[in-house]
Amino acid sequence: MDSDQYSLNVRFCEICVGFLRKSGKDSVPSLTRTLDTIASDLAKDGDLRVRMGSENPSIWPSLQQLWNFLADYPSADADVVELRLLVISVARFTRNIVAGVAVNQQNAFTVEPALRRVLHLYSSWSAFQVTDSFPATRMAVQALSNIVTTNEDLTSRLWNAYLTLPEEQVILIRLLGSPDHKTILSLLILMVNCIYDSPERRSLLTKSRAGARICITLLDRVVLLYDAEEYTDGAKAFDYGYHLFAHLFDGGLAPDLYNSLSVDGEVIAQHQTTLLKLLDSYLQSLQTCTVHCDMCPMLSEIFFSLSSYSQSALTRALNPTNSEPLDSSTEHPQELDLLLPKTCEALVLVIQCIVKISLLSEDQRTVDPSAVDLRATFQGTSSNDGQGTAESIIELLRLLDAFLPRIYFGKPVIDPVTVRSIPSSVAGPNGFSYLKRDLVRLVGVLCHGDKAFQDRIRLCGGIPIIMNMCVVDERNPYLREHAILALRNLLDGNMKNQDEVNSIQPSGYWDEAGVLREKVGATLR
Secondary structure, eight states: OOOOHHHHHHHHHHHHOOOOOOOOGGGGGHHHHHHHHHHHHHHHHHHHHHHHSSSSSSSSHHHHHHHHHHHTTOOTTOOHHHHHHHHHHHHHHHHHHHOOOOOHHHHHGGGHHHHHHHHHHHHHHHHOOGGHHHHHHHHHHHHHHHTTTTOOOOHHHHHHHHHTGGGGGGHHHHHHHHHHHHHHHHHHHHHHHTTTHHHHHHHHHHSSHHHHHHHHHHHHHHHHHHHOOOTTTHHHHHHHHHHHHHHHTTEEEHHHHHTTTTTOOSOOHHHHEEEEEHHHHHHHOOOOOOOOOOOOHHHHHHHHHHHHHHHHHHHHHOOOOSSSSTTOOOOOSSSOOOOOHHHHHHHHHHHHHHHHHHHHHHHHHHHHSSSHOOOOOOOOOOOTSSOOOHHHHHHHHHHHHHHHHHTTTEEEEOGGOOOOOOOOHHHHSSSTTHHHHHHHHHHHHHHHHHHHHHHHOOOHHHHHHHHHSSOTTTTTTHHHHHHHHHHHHHHHHHHHHHHHHHHHHOOOOOTTOOOOOOOOTTOOO
16 A cells, blocks of 8 residues: 555545544634645546545545534534535535546445535525625535436436425525525536436436426526526536526427426416526427427417417407407407517417427428328317417417508507507517417428418408408517418419409508508408
């Protein structure tokens, strides 16, 4: 046995025993200096980590006693300077001694209960008010991460334990509330490592009660991190948060996760909207159709739920008695649904997801005709009340066209047929932006090369509505271009649709100010 190595193990054990006997603040500096010196050597030398962890005298009983001392500190307070310094040194030593050495990880895992108690202290509200405590919290998280990383058995034991604890004891939830971005980054690295390439641990995160709370807290955190400056720890933490959810999407767990975020009595919860934003970003980044088929029924169900709610809210606003026609007799909406903008915001995200999957599926079928036609999943579904996709899109477009005047050169353009005053607080840009455009785009994608869907659009009166979308609307950039493309796809190879367009005569014209004027003697459709 190497004498230097023997003396290093002896030195560690002796100084730990001496400190634990004294247990005084005066002995903290000498212990921390020794631990920091050894930790520095361990970080540079992998062979040293192996030797020190395996040879006698064993360091593991002394390390266990140090963590027990920290966890049982008589006046445990994150504001105690000596305690913070000791936590940093002990955690740094632990982090470095276990890095990449499976046997050391196994031996160090016994300190996890004490380490968890220390993290519980440093994830309290009072600890978060003491910025000087952040390095201790961060180092403890890194130590925990290194203990289990790349060790499948220990990772599963840790993950299963943490996600079956009572909610108030789940330190992952508590630590996600830290105002320190470096701590959040270290924590998310641990969490991503835990679920990486493990269907069981991913599933537990989406289906367990504690897992749902972790996801809700993480979604809140992702929203706050979104505006972090590029290349900062906050931006890196956001990226890891996104990748964590991307792993869940890869595992086909989007439906379970979405359902776990629902709130009774609400058509869409704020956390579900945030999840849809992440899902949309995930799908837009895909170059091939690798998404799971079970994501399509989920998106269809959400689409119909949001569309039906929006249609009902718009109908109540435009036609409160449910018996009067949509004309100028109603000066302004009588019943305004304050959830409508949020519903429409989520609907835009769902439509963008459906469009992306449909386009990817169509591209894949061009190369491999035997591939599953995911676009057909969206074309053939219907709502609980029997309204199909085509009919739902067209009815929603019809209501939106009456509810929201298009914006041209910063001014609303009012249809002379449905003159009404929409309060700006309701029909403002928030929530409604891009909705008409994306609905029209969805029509163009779903009817491309599909005569049955083209016919359904015509039979529900959709062709005139799509034609009316061939206009400039600043609330819906490129609406006209998408409407022209949708119209082209509706007419392609469909004589009945072409005859329908030829039978329609202009009912108005645009004057020099960009205002739609009714033609004298024209028949309005």
